[in-house]
Every structure is written in C-alpha cells, then in structure tokens.
Amino acid sequence: MTTTRISVGGDYDVVIGNGLLQELPGLVGEGVQRVLIVHPRALAATGEAVREDLVAQGFEAYAAEVPDAEEAKTAQVAAFLWGVLGQAGFTRSDAIVSVGGGATTDLAGFVAATWLRGIRVVHVPTTLLGMVDAAVGGKTGINTPEGKNLVGAFHPPAGVLCDLTTLETLPQHDFVAGMAEVVKCGFIADPVILNLVESDLEGARSAQGPHVRELIERAVRVKADVVAADLRESSLREVLNYGHTFGHAVEQVERYAFRHGAAVSIGMVYVAELARLAGKLDDELVERHRSVLGGLGLPTTYRGDRWPQLLDAMKRDKKSRGSMLRFVVLQGLARPARLEGPDPALLQAAYAEVSADVTGRAVSL
Numbered sequence: 001m002t003t004t005r006i007s008v009g010g011d012y013d014v015v016i017g018n019g020l021l022q023e024l025p026g027l028v029g030e031g032v033q034r035v036l037i038v039h040p041r042a043l044a045a046t047g048e049a050v051r052e053d054l055v056a057q058g059f060e061a062y063a064a065e066v067p068d069a070e071e072a073k074t075a076q077v078a079a080f081l082w083g084v085l086g087q088a089g090f091t092r093s094d095a096i097v098s099v100g101g102g103a104t105t106d107l108a109g110f111v112a113a114t115w116l117r118g119i120r121v122v123h124v125p126t127t128l129l130g131m132v133d134a135a136v137g138g139k140t141g142i143n144t145p146e147g148k149n150l151v152g153a154f155h156p157p158a159g160v161l162c163d164l165t166t167l168e169t170l171p172q173h174d175f176v177a178g179m180a181e182v183v184k185c186g187f188i189a190d191p192v193i194l195n196l197v198e199s200d201l202e203g204a205r206s207a208q209g210p211h212v213r214e215l216i217e218r219a220v221r222v223k224a225d226v227v228a229a230d231l232r233e234s235s236l237r238e239v240l241n242y243g244h245t246f247g248h249a250v251e252q253v254e255r256y257a258f259r260h261g262a263a264v265s266i267g268m269v270y271v272a273e274l275a276r277l278a279g280k281l282d283d284e285l286v287e288r289h290r291s292v293l294g295g296l297g298l299p300t301t302y303r304g305d306r307w308p309q310l311l312d313a314m315k316r317d318k319k320s321r322g323s324m325l326r327f328v329v330l331q332g333l334a335r336p337a338r339l340e341g342p343d344p345a346l347l348q349a350a351y352a353e354v355s356a357d358v359t360g361r362a363v364s365l
C-alpha cells in the first residue's frame, strides 16, 4: 500500500504506511551524531532493532528502556533519561527517537524539549493513539502526584513515522482505546469519521479493519490542521481537549488503571450530557456519543461515588482560569464551543447521567 505524508503546517510530516523504518535515518538528520532511542519494556526488541539499524547507518545509537504506559511519565524517569544523555555526552546537534505509545512519546518529547533547552526528536508511535494524536502536535509532558500532564513543554518533532505494521502486536483493548481519540476528531471536526466507524463497528476495533487506514489519516489531518493554526493552545487547540476535563480526572482518580482513551470516552459522554443540560446540545447527538463509543466497546459510564475527588481533579485542568472551570462542549456536530463556569449543580447532574454502580447499571446520585 502507498505511503501517505501529511504536512503539519509545513514544519514536518506525519508519514503513514507499512515498513517505514528505513525512512528513520533521513528524519533523524544528517548532522546528527548521537541518537537515544527511548522505548517501553514491551517494545525492547523493536527498540533494539531500531538501534542496530541506526548504528548500521553510521549513528552512535543508544537505547533506553522506560516503564510501560503511564508509569513512564514521571520526573524520576525523565531524570533517568537526562542522566543517560549526560553520560553519553549528547549535544545540541544530537537527537532522540521515541518508539512506543503516547506515554513514551510524551516522555521522550519532554526530555528532548528540556535537554540543553531543546534537541531534535523524531516520534515512531506504535499505538493507534500515538499515531493519531500523541506524536503529532508537539505537546509533551509528564505527570506529578497532583495531576496529569502538569509539567510539560510545546516541542514539535522533526517528523512522525506511523508504521502500521507495529500495530500488529498491540492488544485489542489498547487499539480500541486509541479509537476514542479518532471518534473525538469525528465529533469536533470531521463527521465522516463517525459515519465510517458506525458503518462497521467491529472493523473499527481491529488494526485490520477495512476503514482503519482512512480513519487514521482523517484523524491525523484534523490534529495537524488544528496544531498548525494554534500550536500553543491560545484558543483553537483547546478543541482537541474535548472530553478530557472529566477524562483526565477519571484517569487520576483511578491512579492510571484506566487507559487514557477509555477515560476520554467517558469524558466525552460526560461533556455531551453537560452541554445538553446547558441547553446547547440535543438528545440525539448525546445518544450518538453513547452508541458509537459503547458500540466500539469503550466505557460510557463511571462509578457514582467519586464526585468530590473528580471535581478536585477537574479544578487542576489546564483550561481552568483561576477558580473557573472551562469545558470544550459541542453546540452541534463539528461545532465546538466553550462552557465557562457552569453551575456546580449542572456539573453534578451531568455526573449523575454517566454514573453507574459497580455492576455497571446507571444509578441516580
């Protein structure tokens, strides 16, 4: 199959195809001497294969293994990588390559942004979520005990290589979690995505699904267009945060036992209910959130006994201004808007709409 190149504002390309790793040396760049490949435990063999390839191309290449998933996004792991870079003598003309999911690209991007105040980084995302979202757009970051992504920097990559063959080893629940961000792009900007997913829900649950390549390309285009227009999230970029205020709070309350995409799925239903209660969204579109996300096997409800903890976590959302909570809502399909400082009763009423008891049944608060 052909290779697709999607330009992000003319600054770098997201390359999508199969067997693309031969393109990596070109993206790492000619003037680069040393390369650090950052990969999670689950991708030790892939990380080593990439390292050997780069050595064969004449680079001085090192590999650093980091924990899987969210455990990698800590100050301790970032400090470990700074130590590796320091000991190997990385200079401003050297580079980092991330090979992994969004947690790895967020961490490696952050270390690249901070080492010597910024060195080159190339992302090789190996999850659906990494390909369509985390590796694109230059948001990098780590968590602190107080919250998700609280420390970070905007540091766009030199390139993004989405080698679709890497998805073959990704567990299905991780693939489906990535579909939540694809569906997000459908709701905020490109309804064709929703039509494609709804036309074959089972196909959209697997990397081999007939529409998956088109879904990936469409989601990357949505993200690329938004970040090209507003890299630093002064306004427009906030739309990519649809479902994330409540979603990040769920991740935090669950101590990251939920995958990001699963939490964002619940967060989108929450914020759709909030928009409905605020008189901005009709019942039909709220129900479409439940049917498409639920149809993919993503969660659309959350336990009903965590309101104080969720509210506390939501207050630390980056979209908040002072003590005012701000949400990205929809006022129609692909018509994002902001809801600022909603009445606390409305916030809790929306929580009641997504609440379930431990058996998964909806409950009233």
Ligand SMILES: NC(=O)c1ccc[n+]([C@@H]2O[C@H](COP(=O)([O-])OP(=O)(O)OC[C@H]3O[C@@H](n4cnc5c(N)ncnc54)[C@H](O)[C@@H]3O)[C@@H](O)[C@H]2O)c1
Residues within 6 Å of the ligand: 040, 041, 042, 043, 067, 068, 069, 070, 073, 100, 101, 102, 103, 104, 106, 126, 127, 128, 129, 130, 133, 134, 135, 136, 137, 138, 139, 140, 149, 166, 167, 168, 169, 170, 171, 174, 177, 178, 259, 260, 261
């Ligand atoms: N920077 C951004 O713009 C942005 C956007 C969306 C999400 N994110 C972040 O991305 C993270 C979630 O990323 P994710 O969903 O990719 O999860 P992840 O990075 O936690 O990866 C999920 C699991 O899959 C493993 N894995 C990765 N690729 C694999 C493969 N090909 N085969 C087998 N196992 C593989 C990982 O080691 C991990 O255990 C969150 O931290 C979220 O905050 C960032």
Ligand SMILES: O=C(O)C(=O)C[C@@H](O)[C@H](O)[C@H](O)COP(=O)(O)O
Residues within 6 Å of the ligand: 133, 137, 139, 148, 149, 181, 233, 237, 238, 240, 241, 244, 318
């Ligand atoms: O790229 C963005 O901007 C996003 O908001 C994309 C989100 O999917 C992503 O999860 C992002 O990491 C959230 O960032 P945060 O600023 O809410 O921490």
Ligand SMILES: [Zn+2]
Residues within 6 Å of the ligand: 133, 181, 244, 260, 264
């Ligand atoms: Zn996200």
